[in-house]
């Protein structure tokens with residue numbers, strides 16, 4: 001039996017391991033991450049799997065197929081959270097995968113492939129500012145340089161790994177080879193309002209949108225707010241305001257495009273001083289790389305044009321860029337069949353948020369199943385799902401696993 005009640009209880013149990021009193025914050029390599037990992041490893045073993053903590057701090061478990069050593073279908077999601085997070089983003093996918101394996105093992109069923117379940121230690125990138133550390137290690141694309149990244153207390157990741165009891169020099173051993181992993185499938189809350197608005201419990205993801213992150217800095221001249229006439233000013237903040245509105249209007253030109261200015265800093269930042277320097281970030285995402293790249297080019301050219309008109313110096317830096325990760329059509333097809341067999345309309349939709357599948361795409365075809373969440377809210381203590389939707393997600397994932405076949 002798949003128990004949605006147990007899935008919900010386990011999400012609650014993990015949520016108790018938090019550094020934030022009265023809320024949920026659990027970052028990579030923290031004592032709370034250790035406690036959560038121990039719980040998860042216990043559940044994995046109880047479900048009949050071999051389980052261990054790997055060198056990057058992922059909970060990694062394996063359920064053998066009809067004979068030992070077969071290539072695997074990999075299932076997973078992440079166990080770290082953002083600050084003041086919800087309890088389903090990431091954890092639901094790990095716990096549901098364990099629940100599915102538990103049902104197979106209690107019925108003594110072995111499939112023509114192994115199943116591996118991984119609870120990734122870091123996806124959100126909260127502690128060291130770089131995302132997907134756990135899944136990149138598994139995909140063999142872990143960047144050694146990130147071992148030198150420091151947290152807000154100045155501690156390097158290399159040192160944090162050692163203190164956690166993990167040998168950084170063994171991270172390369174975590175990498176899986178192409179061929180060992182037949183496919184990667186992840187169940188995750190939608191983090192958006194589409195399924196709820198259409199009255200559907202689950203949806204099949206088509207692609208994980210690519211993203212670009214930029215930082216723009218405008219420099220004008222600080223001056224006295226009372227003495228400098230308007231026509232002689234070079235106000236960097238007024239210029240930034242115009243740039244932000246231009247970015248918004250470009251992002252509005254296509255329904256698949258989103259653009260956000262999420263951070264701004266004005267210097268010197270006093271009520272009676274004309275702002276001389278302003279920094280702001282730009283985050284652009286789209287399900288097609290060409291659409292995103294074109295939008296970025298237009299935004300950057302507008303920022304330069306507005307700066308020139310206002311006699312501001314401007315620099316735009318590229319902080320991070322990730323192309324679209326498409327879900328494999330053959331996997332979407334099989335996931336769609338599992339959805340339809342439970343009587344739900346098959347709704348396909350892209351993912352606006354990043355996921356571990358972006359990393360796993362380097363070694364295997366990937367797919368994702370979204371579960372409806374209330375109000376489309378995530379990264380918040382208000383994040384919530386119903387037990388009925390947890391049950392729908394679990395049965396669909398279970399059917400997908402049971403009928404999983406490589407394409408002919």
Ligand SMILES: [Zn+2]
Nearest residue numbers: 078089090188
């Ligand atoms: Zn997530």
